Amino acid sequence: MGAVKTKRMPRAVREQQMLDAAVEIFGRRGYMAASMDEIAELAGVSKPLVYLYLNSKDDLFTACIRREAQALVAAVRSGIGPDQSADRQLWDGLLAFFAHTGAHPLSWSVLHLQARTHGETFAAEVTAMREEIVAFVTQLIVVAAREAHRDPDLPEREVAGLAEALVGAAESLAAWANASDSVTPRQAAATLMNFAWAGLSDLMRGNAWNPPAA
Template identity: 60%
Template sequence: MAAAGSRRVPRAERERQMLDAAVATFARRGYRAASMDGIAEAAGVSKPLVYLYLNSKDELFSACIRREAAALTAAVRDAVQDGATPEVQLRSGLLGFFEHTAAHPDGWTILYSQARTVGEPFAAEVAALRAEIVDFVAALIAAACGSQEVAGYAHALVGAAESLAGWAASSPSADRSPKDLAATLMTLAWSGLATAVPPAPAS
């Protein structure tokens, strides 16, 4: 029987605590150096409980990738303003991306650095995330310019955003806000995209 005044932690909350601890540990120590003992200690649970919930280190790392990928995708989608001009939609999507990566540096490290370098199947999971974001950006551009030949634009824009976020994360002395990063990329990208996207009609 539980001690008086103790509270049974719901499974979903316990898993969230474990994933929070795992994301921080993997991001800061790297996949290979991270240990299940260290993750359990950081989460405030026993190692057997981590294995009970998430089976293995590989499955725990995959769960971290899936959670952080879903959160990043949602942040980009939610930031885009419905009914706005193509320029505003792209700018708001980029701002959502940079705000999320700045607010969740450990999650971004998992996706941008760790998962890509550890190997399969983790790299494939991140590639699936990237393809989803590229498709979303391509749909925005295609809807604006009435053409489906926009894959190159979308890949270039997503790749540039990833590179810029990686630079900002690894160069804290740069002191660039998410708004600054979004503005920098729009300055670079929009002059080219504007040739494919017609200007918004005058109101």
């Protein structure tokens, strides 16, 4: 193991450096296999300093999840122009989502794979992020549906399930796109728009598909 660098820097900067290293190790090796020694070495600090700043492996992992979740939500929100049409907002949001998850595959691995499978506390952090995104998508769809149906009182519950399905599809597509060297964020976003918006357009025109009678 090489000599550990002890160059002075502000605590906040050093902490972000540790989180950067932790996301890389957790994303590559998984929560259980990741070691604090590896994280400290990659961050260029001593292991006791990691514990001093972030207390424990669990606390370090939780801090990683929170930071990466906030970054993803911020990327999606900042990618959307509020004055655009509903379909344009949805397109911009999906494009921002796939661009972020594609540019940060290890971060997405932490959020989509590791955090969901290593305890309720970690999963709850991701659930909070997901609920925020679902609520945001629900609002996009319900505004468009109310305009299409000329019904300003159309309840959110009418489209809440569609938002859940859309977010779930986006999560699966992000994992698929990251596993492929040939799928761009734009292609992933277009795939989901073509799959979802055609159906949403029919629903907004009142052309709902109904199951056959029992």
